[in-house]
Amino acid sequence: MPCFCFHRCGSWRSALPAIALGFALFSGSAHAALSSLSTAPSAGTVTITLRSSTNANGSLTVLQGLVACGNASQTQAGQDNAGAAAYRNGSLTLVAGMDAQYTVRNVVQSSSYTACATDGVDTLRATFITAAMKSFSPATWKPVGSVGFSVGTATFQSLSFSPDGEPYVAYQDSANGDRTSVMRFNSAAVPPAWVNVGTAGFSSAIARDQSLAFAPDGTPYVAYSDGGSSYFTTVMRYNGAAWITVGNAGFSAGEAYYQSLAFAPDGSPYVAYADGGAGFKLTVMRYNGTAWVNVGSPAFSAGAAYFQSLAFAPDGSPYVAYEDEGNGKTTSVMRYDGAAWAAVGSPGFSAGEAYYQSLSFAPDGTPYVAYQDSNSGFKTTVKQFDGAIWTDVGGAGVSSGPTTTQSLAFAPDGAPYVAYQDSTASKPTVLRFNGTAWLTIGGAEIAASKAYAPSLSFSPEGIPFVAYQDETVGFKTTVVRVAGVASAPTAVTAVAGNGQVTVRFAPGNNNGSAVTSYTVTAVPGGATCTAAPPATACTVTGLSNGTAYTFRVVATNTLGASAASAASSPVAPSLAAGPASIPTLSAWGLALTSALVALLAGTRFKRRRRRA
Secondary structure: OOOOEOOOOOOHHHHOOOOEEEEEEEOOOOOOOEEEEEEEEOOOEEEEEEEEOOOEEEEEEEEEOOOOOOOHHHHHOOEOOOOOEOOEEEEEEEOOOOEEEEEEEOOOOOOEEEEEEEOOOOEEEEEEEOOOOOOOOOOEEEEOOOOOOOOOOEEEEEEEEOOOOOEEEEEEEHHHOOEEEEEEEEOOOOOOEEEEOOOOOOOOOOEEEEEEEEOOOOOEEEEEEEHHHOOEEEEEEEOOOOEEEOOOOOOOOOOEEEEEEEEOOOOOEEEEEEEHHHOOEEEEEEEOOOOEEEOOOOOOOOOOEEEEEEEEOOOOOEEEEEEEHHHOOEEEEEEEOOOOEEEOOOOOOOOOOEEEEEEEEOOOOOEEEEEEEHHHOOEEEEEEEOOOOEEEOOOOOOOOOOEEEEEEEEOOOOOEEEEEEEOOOOEEEEEEEOOOOEEEOOOOOOOOOOEEEEEEEEOOOOOEEEEEEEHHHOOEEEEEEEEOOOOOOEEEEEEEOOOEEEEEEEOOOOOOOOEEEEEEEEEOOOOEEEEOOOOOEEEEEOOOOOOOEEEEEEEEEOOEEOOOOOOOOOEOOOHHHOOOOOOOOOHHHHHHHHHHHHHHHHHHHHHHHHHO
């Protein structure tokens, strides 16, 4: 059977309505369960949508390049057509006649990929190209919505992105009894604003150590230490209407802290924590669809473990980094190999005591960990595992001074970023490694005053966002993002009139800073008009009839002017095109009109007399 595939390029927003379709490559019989495969790529993620005519278990792989898929068995095993491990793999439940979505994260910008899917019989294939990530020069940090948008004091901020690109943040909400709240930024609202996801303060009682993550199907989950269950671990998910408990509330064996939540490729939630039921050693549990079960042995660390950070390698193996009290309070990373937890490199590999561990995987599958490094004056150190040992990334102690609460993440171009609280100024800072050195992003500090516990995450477009506790506004939650000048307006059209042209356009992305005006310029001549949002049109006057003009539009926001739009098609004003404006009557015209009105009135009066 011939292979059909369609390519789709463009930004996250433009990719959503226009999708790549996949067609069956293999079929073992007349059975035809899988009916469509589509992809919606952004710079750093791709959402894959499958549809089946029957209920089934679906498996998928993402392969680098435009290549052939493996057969059904290989795709189910997470392999390519040579039997090697796929770049990414996953599984999902298919319900007859319903779309099933799966979002793959941490892919590389501007790259070609092949998506493969199977129900065990049929195999579908589609190709796609990820968009280029957004980049701004110069980069400036700007608030997302209102500064301090939480109702009251907020702590333990945890930031994550939904597949549609909206930022969500979970936190301990003092305005609601120190319970858990989750808010999202509704960019479609007028004006855009942060709104509650479900009920504010939805946990049963006081909660702390919130950790927010999205399942591959786009469902938000949050884990926390649950004061309503003696500070045991609880996980809840949002079902579209309300937050519901996943399994039992308080499922850990004892009190638990430093929860870290992540999802396996099969969509199962895992949570790591310091297990108070076992001397605060490290335990990881997963939800199997019915109950929470231990992943390997519980309490598997050598001693007490704190600042847990859980993440999945591309091959589906869970890794966890932590402060290892059993090895002199140093950094350790362990991996579950399917049977037991084993050290990744040497246990306690940091040069000295280390705290606030944050673990993340590069798009190529290399694990990195950031932490506060006591051996370097409590500055930030980032290390990567080269397959044998952990090595410094850009040297040890890369921050300018002592730091706390490190948060590590990767951009779609593969560059590691680390956010931390600068202990000297008590403000967040973000650094990026350019392959040689760590560079500050958007200025040395991203908050106006003291701010604490930054949580770093990338939007699907590749824009870094940071959530933090903001002292300036009463320790409420603030989220900022890297912003730049607006994107150029699009879809510029021109309609000629008499000595004038009306120009219409579609706004581009404001790139994090509100647009204040649009300027339309005519060529030749340079005549202009301006419009203030929400207007998307204005009229350029004083033009010469019979002369052809094109028009370009520039958007201006608080950071400057955008590039000019593409030019409109040429149009020439003319007298025949219509009046330049609502006409006014001259004195001669008024006299003529008055005479005509009087004449008509007299004729009508004579006709009435004759009838009488």
